[in-house]
Amino acid sequence: MQRSLKWFASLTTLAMLFVLIGGALVTKTNSGMGCGRSWPLCNGQLVPSKITPELVIELSHRIVSGAAGIMVLILSIWAWRAIGHIRETKFLAAVSFLFLVLQGLIGAAAVVWGQSDFVLALHFGISLISFASVFLLTLLIFEVDKKFDAESLVIDSKMKFHIYGIITYCYIVVYTGALVRHKGASLACPSWPLCAKTRIIPVQLHEWVQMGHRIAAGLLLVWVIAATVRAVKQHKQQFVIYWSWIISLVLVILQIVTGAMIVFTNLNLYIALAHALFISCLFGVLSYLTMLALRSDRQKTESPQSKLSATMK
Incomplete structure (x- = not known):
């Protein structure tokens, strides 16, 4: 495989990570209106005359997102032509670019017309799907050289249940x-893991939002531990499955630790960005496991034995 394509795919994946972290930075610093109600211009100007920290953050995020969009488009076309014979390539190429465009449109709509918090919360998730698609496309490019065997893995039904269930829940x-x-609501609860030292039950909406996320993250940790234990016991010989779950467990723990540190440090910006980074990486690893599980399903249905049994029926 062309070394230049590998390098470009890796850089594009990194660029998409910057888009995700940049979006979190915009939200954490309340910089969404840094350029006013103007898009793609900033305060109606190509070159803003009044520079503020919020403007710099918002404008930088727009520039990085635009550059990443161009890179994703180039990678999609390049990969389509280079490894289009691989089944997943065309789907991932299309999804990575389309979801990045959708993310940009939602961001633009939020600036120009405004959106509810519940709609804006979808913004990060949509960007995450685009990032995961680029990440998987990059792995496909590296897989072509057969540096590691991930095409013929046989995954049992219980492990598939964990994979499909955990990525959905994640x-x-x-x-x-x-x-x-x-x-x-990042600091709605001044204590951790409970919302407050003097009471257990949240009493207002922001506290419920915060505690709901903590409980959801805790359950995710429990589920990932269960899947990792099974991987260690049943899939130790399958290098990719084994290490993917080990990495997933480490990332979940780091995500929860940084979540707690956000409270203890009174919303330290760097810790908050690390919190977003770890969950992004986790979703990427889970997406790869999902692709492997889907391959295993397809191999089972396309195997000579299954075709023979279908013919006999």
């Missing part, structure tokens, strides 16, 4: 986390 956790940010 997306719900991502939405609840984005809702915490957009609702301004």
